[in-house]
Amino acid sequence: MDLPAGFAGRVVRWQRTHGRNSLPWQNTREPYRVWLSEIMLQQTQVAAVLGYYERFLARFPDVQSLAAAPLDDVLALWSGLGYYSRARNLHRCAQMVMEQHGGAFPRTAEVLQTLPGIGPSTAAAISSFCFGERAAILDGNVKRVLTRVLGFGGDLALGANERALWDHARSLLPARELRENMPRYTQGLMDVGATVCVPRNPSCLLCPVQEQCVAAKQGNPQDYPVRTRKLKRTAESLWLLHAQAGDGSVWLQKRPTPGVWAGLYCLPVFGSRDALEEVLPAAARRRLRDVEPFVHVLTHKDLHLHPVQAVVPPEWNAGEGQWFGAGQWPGLGLPAPVRKFLENAG
DSSP: OOOOTTHHHHHHHHHHHHSOOOSTTSSOOOHHHHHHHHHHTTTSOHHHHHHHHHHHHHHOOSHHHHHHSOHHHHHHHHTTSOOTHHHHHHHHHHHHHHHHHTTOOOSSHHHHTTSTTOOHHHHHHHHHHHHOOOOOOOOHHHHHHHHHHHTOOSBTTSHHHHHHHHHHHHHTSOOSOHHHHHHHHHHHHHHIIIIISOSSSOOGGGOTTGGGOHHHHHTOGGGOSBOOOOOOOEEEEEEEEEEEOTTSOEEEEEOOSSSTTTTSEEOOEESSHHHHHHTSOHHHHTTOEEOOOEEEEOSSEEEEEEEEEEEOOTTOOOSSOEEEOTTTGGGSOOOHHHHHHHHHHO
């Protein structure tokens, strides 16, 4: 496969004048801030990350403060951003940076990958942004850009094809003035994928590499990338017990790890309404109130949630868990649908 000449230079020049250059984690080579943004941006849109990023920095301005914080505090700040394993890995990574690297992030993608939650593409982004390392990123947006430009029709569900695309990505990297060009090139690829070379109806006329793009010449950019194996969507019904004491306190339990909402505080979860009723005293069972069910959509699963409200005596408990007052539970790490339900129920 012939690689397009001058590809990196086009991306660098375009990024300088047309790319995104004013996001709060840009214009810095501070590894902590870049790392935090990269983890938050995994599978999450920029608009959703902005507020969380600012709040995180206000509470944890450096890796030392994040490493020293209780995990519950980290999960509480992350609440609503989703993919909570990122928050757990973020916390553990900060601790390992302190314990194993003296509080300084490693300067190469190879070593960064040994830290929790940092895969090859994230490691390359951090090392190229902060240290100008010649390292390739290959997230979902960049895969789309490169497969279209190269006309790479290999099925990315196959490991051999994925590795081949990685090789192409490395071959396209800038070769000189890396300290200046690598951050712009890396950001440029991200920007092209996010704003121009989008999945449907790409703006090919605005693309800096349109003249080099095989898919644009073929007129079929929507055919790339090729991935035949798709994860099957599933559905699950869960019953949520909204148990309240007379003073309005609500009973919450910490979710087990691993599993849905691992490590977060949550209303008690049951696989059936009968199982929910079994933990309640007889008097409470006679006065249950079923709330309108709703659906919470995860990446590959639809959760059909059925809240059931019960008033119970304060000495009641459902095993592990505790009572939280109206002034306490908003500060906990809660799954987004549970937080929204409690806010509306209040």
